[in-house]
Amino acid sequence: MSGRIAEKFRSLSVEGRRAFIPYVTAGDPTLSATRDLVLSLERAGADLVELGIPFSDPLADGEVNQAAAHRALRAGATVEGVLETVAEIRKGSSLPIVLFSYLNPLLRMGLERFASEASRVGVDGVLLVDLPLEERLPGLESLERGLTRIHLVAPTTAPARRQAIAQAAEGFLYCVARLGTTGVRDEAPAEAEDLVRSMRTLCTVPACVGFGISTPEQAATVAAYADGVVVGSALVERIGAWGAAADLCERIEHFARRLAEGVHRASGKGVPAAPLREPAGERGRVGHPCA
Template sequence: MSGRIAQKFRSLAFEGKRAFIPYITAGDPALSATRDLVRALERAGADLVELGIPFSDPLADGEVNQAAALRALRAGTTVEGVLETVAEIRKSSQIPLVLFTYLNPLLQRGLERFATEASRAGVDGVLLVDLPLEERLPGLECLEACLTRIHLVAPTTELPRRQTIAKAAAGFVYCVARLGTTGVRDEVPAEAEEIVRSMRTLCTVPACVGFGISTPEQAAAVAVYADGVVIGSALVERIGAWGLTPDLCERIEQLARPLAEGVHRVSGKGGARGALLREPTGEGERGRVGNSCA
């Protein structure tokens, strides 16, 4: 059976829909809240969820996500705790889950050990923000066999490197909408559409756009040309403001629902990507349900 990520995108393509992919920091304000927030986001219309593993020295995160990581770390969040939370989520949900992380926390645990534990817990994919494609570390082969490794493409990524990334692409390609760090912005730059169109000529996996998208209007505008829309800081900021209030999950669900509707109301004949209806050939989806790592 193909992995949950590939299955979800094929289902969306068949329906002519784009993916709404919210991001939240695991452990903010607590891991018990993360479990409930994922369920709330799914009720609101999330198709996949990115969970950030908190790290003390982030490079790609803006002020909002940095603050969330610090709150999560102060609350005692660990890699082990995040994986235990994923296992709890899996008791009631099969929504695809991608871990957004930096390399150091995984090195501390050991890449092979992390890969095996993450697969067993029910993680589908991993986005290693600060590990270049060319770097081959002990245990990385196991990680790529157990989980779908998502790769980033930035506005400054030149064609030869885009071609290299396309050959390794699995699950979906994360197209960074702008230079700099994550954070709420007033508009989405035109470069994002160029990246998506470029990657579509190079590979068949979906091209999703993130960094700076924060409103239903922005989400709908990006969904016109992208296969998925990643929204993080707008949600993380509110989680930080509302903290452990009794109705946190209800508030986030209400906040996320119009974002999901903004993405889903954009439709296309035959789906966002007709090619996505094909079964993966082996390169496009490495993380499998029931794979040997589990």
């Protein structure tokens, strides 16, 4: 299993800093542009990056990310193409990469084949949005051996479910900031801080917050208590608006740098970052946190 995610959070913890984690849809506007965008995000200050595998029915996503997935699919993006893009990124970057995906595209490829190819090209982790913890599928063990599986936890997740997620957690926890789908919001989430505090009583895996964080100010607010901040729709919306521009990467780098500065200037404030130790105890396998 790749150690890039753990190493990144370990170094951030030593420095007293929080992680800036941008999300973009792979293949929007093209897969070659995705490669260049990831390198631009790294220059802007990204600590990890999430790449969304486009899917035709992305139920957890709002209009912005749905539109991006459809653009990517129309441009010819496939799971195999996304993995080839990661291989291209790896020629110039060691940035930790997490693939954000619904289950269907990976089942179509085959979980064992996906796990093998993803590990080979340098993917570090995978977040399967719609796969419950208790669901055990053929090939899933191969995926979990080769990649760090990131789990979601939501404000509505029951205490017993939170405990099970904590026992299964590795890499980092993705704390869903609010109810509903992804999308740009006017205010930073209020429920997320309580969720982060709750999960820190259960495990020591870093707790990162996403869904609806759109501005440097919101990012700074969340970074004051979370170990990392995920920003997706705000970037994806701009990629949709600027996708045909010759200076797309420069524009995104400029915008992302402001977000990264918001996260990094808030580092060390508020709730202490989680100590980086693996949680003790047997890993649980119960249902989806957002159910």
